[in-house]
Amino acid sequence: MDAVILAAGKGERLRPLTENRPKPLLPIAGKPILEHIIEKIYDKVDNIYVVVKYKREKIIEHFNNYDKIVFLNQGDLEGTGEALLTAENYISDEFIVINGDIVFEDSLDEILNYDYAIAVKKVNNPENFGVFLVDEKNNIIDLEEKPKFPKSNLINAGIYKLKRDIFKYLKEIPISERGEKELTDAIKLLIKEKEVKAIELKGYWNDIGYPWSLLEANKYFLDKIETKIDGEIEENVVIKGKVIIEKGAKIRANSVIEGPAIIKSGAIVGPLAYIRPYTVLMENTFVGNSSEVKGSIIMRNTKIPHLSYVGDSIIGENCNFGCNTITANLRFDNKPVKVNIKGKRVESVRKLGVIMGDNVKTGVQVSFMPGVKVGSNCWIGANCLIDRDVEKNSFIYKKDSLIIKKLQ
Template sequence: MTGNNLAIIILAAGQGTRMKSRLPKVLHPIGGRPLVGHVLTTAARLGADHVEVVVRHERDRVVAALAEDYPDAVFVDQDEVPGTGRAVQVAVDALPADFDGDVLVLSGDCPLADAETLAAFLDEHRAAGAPATLMTAVVDDPNGYGRVIRDGDGGVDRIVEQKDATDDEKAVREINAGMYVFRSETLRRYLPEIGVDNAQGEMYLTDVPGLLRRDGDRVAASVVSDVTVTFGVNDRAQLAEVGRLLNQRIVRRWQLEGVTIIDPSTTWIDDDATLAPDVTILPHTQILRATTIAAGATIGPDTTLVDCEVGEDATVRRTDATLAVIGAQATVGPFSFLRPGTVLGAKGKIGAYVETKNAEIGEGSKVPHLSYVGDATIGRGVNLGASTITANYDDVNKHRTVVEDEVHTGSHTTLVAPVRLGAGAKTGAGAVVRKDVPAGALAMSVAPQRNIEGWVEKNRAGTGAADAAARERSAE
């Protein structure tokens, strides 16, 4: 998007103590990715020559969580010297010695800075021709942010951190957004001059603009119009707010692409999900991770899909599904539980209170209600009666059930795997099928029914049932 001659440094070394979490702050997820994952995704969209992530706190855990999904990122270790200035210094030192371009510095806990905003920021920097440009924002409550102090001509004079600011400086409402562009030679020249003579005892990257001004150089500023792109995460309340704002963006994007979302406030869609035009999303629905939904499908209400694939004109309601494939014009729900490996064919049905796992269910086949189908291959045109289950586990190993085309089972059938039902076979109600059933055969579990007269009156004397039985026997 921005062309070459660009390096991006992402600051992700902090501990994030205010999160009060065993999980490193930058790995807390929103929108289907860790916070720093959103920043890395944006960096990739900007087309940088080099992307570096500065790590320190729980370094190995952060690297392990990101390395596979972001193979082009280079992880740089910050040493014991604290502060953003030191973080950028070690990252600049890790760049190729002959790199001569712009260095964009981003925070790993600011996931809302989108590629379009940052591309415009870079364009402003390059147009200004300044050695450094910082992104600023004007906010109603600047508490906690570094203040941007302007000179008499309206230019940037310096940045003052909250803990070092005077009362007059604290009253300034223009804040440092924590995103910068520097010429690489500027950083190489001035970072070694930064000290730790401040309230925090840290190397502040924000000292670089002051050093530039000392030497008579100009520092440019770009005031962002949408202040939300600057929002960072320091605690769980901010995590929830930033997650909500990100979701609003995602939902609106799909609405503009032709998706009907009945209640945006109760609909959550991860950034990697894909929805086609004319999809309808009903309230209280979550479309998570890499779920894809084809045109005309209706999802919800009260549905969660994780890494699922839904075909055209399918209907999925009040369902929890993970790693499942739902065919075109199929129906699922209500109150269905689709576990990984479920594949439902076109025009198939998984109905109320049905659980499936590692099951292939053929075109037009139906599992209408109160059933469990696990480790099974179900053919075309099959109808499993109410409460049919595959008994797939023998206490040691899982076994597979195969049901050929056009099989119909009676209610409360138990298929004890491994077992095969041939094409067109049927089972009687209550059948326990332990042996293969030939094509076209009827499998039944028949035992004589025994009635013990007077059992209730003898063994449950004094109960309502005993009294009712006695009255009927007397009437007879």
């Protein structure tokens, strides 16, 4: 049994988080989506073919030491079908195909029992997904992409058990208008000739469609962690709830940590800092004096040194927050925060902070309105209230008029 993981996409809806990394590398509960997938299947397969393209060097660097993994580079042609074709020359007859940007709890044991099977999930909004129609034996009899009027609430969960003859169909299907070969087009041919089972996934599943999906999945998996404190804990630190503090991390004096939370190696918290539930501090981060982080993912090397609040936010790598940088995460009217996704205003969740790329520097007393996106490499000048999205490589500041009078 082999596996193919499709990890070539650009993840545009996840911008700016995907400006410098592919979506499968986004961290959930302290490790990349792709690592979650690989852990699920590592002991069940002989080889894992990871099909890469966008920012592939980052994936290769991260998974370099895994013996079973072979990286395959998708060529100019786009699409999941084309991605799978990349593996044709390597793969054994039995294999599982997994989208590289999903997280799930199911063991995959059931789906591996079939020649042909596709994982499905029941959802309330099938119109946003690929929708399956199945017969009374759970064989798939139809498949529609994002139908206006879905015929069922069973959606394609992005996990397929296949055999090599899928390649025949992949070659038959045409290249789509947008120049892609879609795996689902081949599936449509497959279901006409073979029994393809719809296997409902057990437990949690999330395709990380939006930035806030990352926070939602992070929350889900943080609720599953068990306490493990290997880092250095200074005086008067109070820790509550389930917390992982890795070796090499340090919680400085008089800080308070409330789990579930993960604090990774090299991270420093405090003194006098406050980490609240559903926070992940990645490697070498720093959250200092009187700062508070809640429900957020803080990526590597980012520094939040003093008097700052980061809530329900995702902050990229190598950011540096000036003293008293504050994220707002709630509207006055309590309605869902709206976020610009590929040009459209999309309703997210009731509490959402800032979505920030890498290498952003903020000045002192900067604040962000809920749901704002800040591209990588920006400088945000002191005392600015950022109430709109900021494109990458921007320097944004303000010049207040000051009135000067002579005293006496």
